[in-house]
Amino acid sequence: MAKKERISAQDVLETISGFIEVFDVEKLKKLDKLDALDELAPIKTKQEELEKKFTTVEQKLSEVVKPGDFEDKLKRRDEAFNKAIKSVPTEVQVKNEPVGLAQKDRDALDELHFQLKKSNQRFAIFSQIISSKKIWILSLFMIAGLSVGTTILVMKDSAAEWAHRAFVAAEEAHMKSPAEEYSKAYAEMRDGWKSRKDCKGRIKGMESEAGKVRNLENIIYDYTGEEVEVREYKINIKKEQMARLVCYHPSTDQKVNYRIHTTPEGRVTKVEMEKKIKSKMIWEELKSVSGE
Numbered sequence: 001m002a003k004k005e006r007i008s009a010q011d012v013l014e015t016i017s018g019f020i021e022v023f024d025v026e027k028l029k030k031l032d033k034l035d036a037l038d039e040l041a042p043i044k045t046k047q048e049e050l051e052k053k054f055t056t057v058e059q060k061l062s063e064v065v066k067p068g069d070f071e072d073k074l075k076r077r078d079e080a081f082n083k084a085i086k087s088v089p090t091e092v093q094v095k096n097e098p099v100g101l102a103q104k105d106r107d108a109l110d111e112l113h114f115q116l117k118k119s120n121q122r123f124a125i126f127s128q129i130i131s132s133k134k135i136w137i138l139s140l141f142m143i144a145g146l147s148v149g150t151t152i153l154v155m156k157d158s159a160a161e162w163a164h165r166a167f168v169a170a171e172e173a174h175m176k177s178p179a180e181e182y183s184k185a186y187a188e189m190r191d192g193w194k195s196r197k198d199c200k201g202r203i204k205g206m207e208s209e210a211g212k213v214r215n216l217e218n219i220i221y222d223y224t225g226e227e228v229e230v231r232e233y234k235i236n237i238k239k240e241q242m243a244r245l246v247c248y249h250p251s252t253d254q255k256v257n258y259r260i261h262t263t264p265e266g267r268v269t270k271v272e273m274e275k276k277i278k279s280k281m282i283w284e285e286l287k288s289v290s291g292e
Helices: 009-020 025-034 040-064 068-087 103-131 135-156 159-172 178-189 193-224
Strands: 229-236 242-249 254-262 268-277 280-286
Touching (some): 193 229, 193 254
Antiparallel strands (some): 242 254, 268 280
C-alpha cells in the first residue's frame, strides 16, 4: 500500500484561504445590477451562503492553528541552537603541574653531570697545555710512545723472537736438539708469508706440548720430591682415567715408569711408581710429599 501523505492544519488553512480569494467581491457587486433577472437570484443566494461557510471555517481554523506559530517554533529552535553552541568550550584548559623525578633518575643525572665535569676538566688541562706552548712536550711523549709500541710489536714478530720461543719449547719438552729447532724456526721466519705462517703454528704446538710435559713433571715432583724429565707419556682420561709416563731421573740416571690416576674431570686421585721386588714388577702407590 502506498503511504498516505500527512496534510497539516496550516496547509488546509492556506488552501481554503486561496479558494475564498477566487470569489471576486467586485464582480459580485456588478451582479447586483442583474437582480432583476430571476435566473441569477438563486445563484447569488447560494454563492453568499457558500462564502459565509468558508469564512466560518477559516475563522475556526485560525483559532486552532495560527500562521505565526511555525515562525515562533523556528525562532525558538534557532535560539536554543545558538545557546547550545555558546555553551561548548572553545579553549583547551591546560594545567601546569610540576613534574617529579624518582631518586634513581636524580642519581643518574648527578652521575652524568659528574662525568661531564671530569671531561671538561681534562679538556681544560689539554687546552692550557696548548695555550702555554707546551704542546711540543706532549708531541714528544706521543711520538716516543708510538715508537716504543711499534718496536715491541716488530720484535715480537721478528725471526729471532720466534726462534727463541721454539728453542725454549724444545728444551721444556725434552726434545733431542733444541738448537736445531732454533735454526729451523729462524730460517722459516725469514722466508715467505706462507712459510712464516706454518712456522708460527708449529711453534705454538710445541709450546702446548711443553706445557703438558711441565704439568706432568710438577705432579711427579709433588709425590717424589725429585725433579724428573718426562720422556714419554700417554694420557687417556676419558677411557682409562689414567696417564702413563716414562720419566728420567737425573739424580740416578735411570728411567722409571709412573701411573697417574685421575677423575673424569682430570683431578689427580692416585700416583703409582713401577718397582721391582725379587724379579717381580709391582706398582707402588706414592704418598704426597706435602701430606695433602
